[in-house]
Amino acid sequence: xxxxxxxxxxxxxxxxxxxxxxxxxxxxxxxxxxxxxxxxxxxxxxxxxxxxxxxxxxxxxxxxxxxxxxxxxxxxxxxxxxxxxxxxxxxxxxxxxxxxxxxxxxxxxxxxxxxxxxxxxxxxxxxxxxxxxxxxxxxxxxxxxxxxxxxxxxxxxxxxxxxxxxxxxxxxxxxxxxxxxxxxxxxxxxxxxxxxxxxxxxxxxxxxxxxxxxxxxxxxxxxxxxxxxxxxxxxxxxxxxxxxxxxxxxxxxxxxxxxxxxxxxxxxxxxxxxxxxxxxxxxxxxxxxxxxxxxxxxxxxxxxxxxxx
Amino acid sequence: xxxxxxxxxxxxxxxxxxxxxxxxxxxxxxxxxxxxxxxxxxxxxxxxxxxxxxxxxxxxxxxxxxxxxxxxxxxxxxxxxxxxxxxxxxxxxxxxxxxxxxxxxxxxxxxxxxxxxxxxxxxxxxxxxxxxxxxxxxxxxxxxxxxxxxxxxxxxxxxxxxxxxxxxxxxxxxxxxxxxxxxxxxxxxxxxxxxxxxxxxxxxxxxxxxxxxxxxxxxxxxxxxxxxxxxxxxxxxxxxxxxxxxxxxxxxxxxxxxxxxxxxxxxxxxxxxxxxxxxxxxxxxxxxxxxxxxxxxxxxxxxxxxxxxxxxxxxxxxxxxxxxxxxxxxxxxxxxxxxxxxxxxxxxxxxxxxxxxxxxxxxxxxxxxxxxxxxxxxxxxxxxxxxxxxxxxxxxxxxxxxxxxxxxxxxxxxxxxxxxxxxxxxxxxxxxxx
Numbered sequence: 001x002x003x004x005x006x007x008x009x010x011x012x013x014x015x016x017x018x019x020x021x022x023x024x025x026x027x028x029x030x031x032x033x034x035x036x037x038x039x040x041x042x043x044x045x046x047x048x049x050x051x052x053x054x055x056x057x058x059x060x061x062x063x064x065x066x067x068x069x070x071x072x073x074x075x076x077x078x079x080x081x082x083x084x085x086x087x088x089x090x091x092x093x094x095x096x097x098x099x100x101x102x103x104x105x106x107x108x109x110x111x112x113x114x115x116x117x118x119x120x121x122x123x124x125x126x127x128x129x130x131x132x133x134x135x136x137x138x139x140x141x142x143x144x145x146x147x148x149x150x151x152x153x154x155x156x157x158x159x160x161x162x163x164x165x166x167x168x169x170x171x172x173x174x175x176x177x178x179x180x181x182x183x184x185x186x187x188x189x190x191x192x193x194x195x196x197x198x199x200x201x202x203x204x205x206x207x208x209x210x211x212x213x214x215x216x217x218x219x220x221x222x223x224x225x226x227x228x229x230x231x232x233x234x235x236x237x238x239x240x241x242x243x244x245x246x247x248x249x250x251x252x253x254x255x256x257x258x259x260x261x262x263x264x265x266x267x268x269x270x271x272x273x274x275x276x277x278x279x280x281x282x283x284x285x286x287x288x289x290x291x292x293x294x295x296x297x298x299x300x301x302x303x304x305x306x307x308x309x
Numbered sequence: 310x311x312x313x314x315x316x317x318x319x320x321x322x323x324x325x326x327x328x329x330x331x332x333x334x335x336x337x338x339x340x341x342x343x344x345x346x347x348x349x350x351x352x353x354x355x356x357x358x359x360x361x362x363x364x365x366x367x368x369x370x371x372x373x374x375x376x377x378x379x380x381x382x383x384x385x386x387x388x389x390x391x392x393x394x395x396x397x398x399x400x401x402x403x404x405x406x407x408x409x410x411x412x413x414x415x416x417x418x419x420x421x422x423x424x425x426x427x428x429x430x431x432x433x434x435x436x437x438x439x440x441x442x443x444x445x446x447x448x449x450x451x452x453x454x455x456x457x458x459x460x461x462x463x464x465x466x467x468x469x470x471x472x473x474x475x476x477x478x479x480x481x482x483x484x485x486x487x488x489x490x491x492x493x494x495x496x497x498x499x500x501x502x503x504x505x506x507x508x509x510x511x512x513x514x515x516x517x518x519x520x521x522x523x524x525x526x527x528x529x530x531x532x533x534x535x536x537x538x539x540x541x542x543x544x545x546x547x548x549x550x551x552x553x554x555x556x557x558x559x560x561x562x563x564x565x566x567x568x569x570x571x572x573x574x575x576x577x578x579x580x581x582x583x584x585x586x587x588x589x590x591x592x593x594x595x596x597x598x599x600x601x602x603x604x605x606x607x608x609x610x611x612x613x614x615x616x617x618x619x620x621x622x623x624x625x626x627x628x629x630x631x632x633x634x635x636x637x638x639x640x641x642x643x644x645x646x647x648x649x650x651x652x653x654x655x656x657x658x659x660x661x662x663x664x665x666x667x668x669x670x671x672x673x674x675x676x677x678x679x680x681x682x683x684x685x686x687x688x689x690x691x692x693x694x695x696x697x698x699x700x701x702x703x704x705x706x707x708x709x710x711x712x713x714x715x716x717x718x719x720x721x722x723x724x725x726x727x728x729x730x731x732x733x734x735x736x737x738x739x740x741x742x743x
Contacts, residue, residue: 059398060428144580145572167512167575169726255512256574257721272391274710275398275419276742 053282071282084261092241103188111196125186136250169259195229231302263287350646351381355407358386365666394419408641414452415704426460432637435459439655448700462651463631466675470614473592485615487622496568508593510581511574514716520594525556526626527619548733557729574723600668613687630700714739
């Protein structure tokens, strides 16, 4: 009884409140150093670097001249930069759709029924852990004029289709798309598999007993419960697709004549190949804003849909 | 008398002991000074690699070390291009640059000498004993000298031409073409016999651009040897120069005559190499400094060079220029040793050994047409005609984007994405960004 009375006295309540305030404050104090380091190294440094977007710095001069918005105006005027923006969006959109559809299909196929699913999952996931550059160079050989793709076409009598795929302006961007999808579907598959593993089997079985078709069960049960996995996979693939560099660099170098140029390769070329650090920073600012806006918008839309499902 | 009191004798003894100690200390210090003088000084060098490291450069560094036992060369080799240029630029900006580093002369590339000199990163070499004696061609002088100071030491002279397989050429019943029409005819003949006459790595802006400038030599410079200077002074433009239009048209003509192997437009240097070294393709426009590397892929193959012809044999021109050089970091802490190294590179012995190993020529021998690498025998007659030898055009251009645009648009001419007129407009636009 005495304990109860002690805890209910005003003094005890005040002590508890003070203690709660202290314990509520303590975690923030612990977090402050980490937050400062992250802010300083990531955001302040990046923000300071962004200043170069408004200069004509060439990378070696000791002085960078302020040019205002000139770099941004040039980006809008330059057909190569505009083309790079278009290619980036085109590639990212196609990649997000196809990689997620194939990833989901693979996850559904390898979720339960197939006996060798463990081996198949490993095989489909293997490209994810390979170096993007190494994979791209192998694909470059496959797409070359004397490579196995043209060899196969020749063997089935389709000689007229033979070409240097990475050097063909109509196909160059799509060779990159193929490699991107080939390398990413494994990761997408794993994310969907994780989601599928969380769906209770009983729900599917009960609806099957009630006579729901496979397609209806997929639409009404699996897909809604898979919504969080879709959000993660689509958001990650959007970020990956918008920032693609390695595959473009190794397969086509952005060519032929800018036909497969993306914003990331433009940044590299302008900054490091032509020594136009100011201009390159301006392009990278645009890419950063683009990725942030698209990823956040997509995330918001998917979250809303998640809650509705 | 206190035992501790000093007698005169004792004082003398103490003084003698003190003097002995001082003398001994001085002696020790003297030995120290001597040891310091003979201590090994390390000179850090950053240079371009050709494949795995650069054995040809390393061989010269080894010889230097053999004659300078107190100087150790610590060389790092990086692939030439953006990797090399950006590493060097970052180190220069960061204040931890190598003591001696590879550069290309002029200002048209990312690792070009003159922008580094203007930014204060390289040391003045004009007081070196060889500075005024080294036989630098008049046309190449502005690529090394700025404000009456010399900023780099040329380490070789690199003739550029069409490297070819003489035996394959004979087996096709062909001779070295002396006019462009003969070259186009040779392309048709080679193709009819299942081979291709000219290689090009269309996806490599460097190689595609080199093909265009080599053709331009026998058109643009044959017509106006001072075209580059006029372009720098904005007195001419690419689009306004008929010879440039003809140059690019000849590349289209080559494509139409079947000069290039199928898929050439999509090949980078590496995928383009097997076709050439296996003799499926007769010739390839290359700098002679790459001869050693090409030979290493097929040791049985025989090679020679010819100059890219113009419309008339008399118009044929060749590029031979001191396109490789070393510079000394202006803030090096081992200035004396670094200077000794560049002094060594300025000697005929070092340049001769390097040229022999790479296929380039020593700056002392290039103009004579003598003592050239065996593979350069086809170029020897024209190399002796000073009026027909030019410095590689692009090293004088305003910025790296001009040559990159040329290479990229040549690929466009091969794929059909670009017209001659559009290419010329692009080149002038790229020039304006310099």
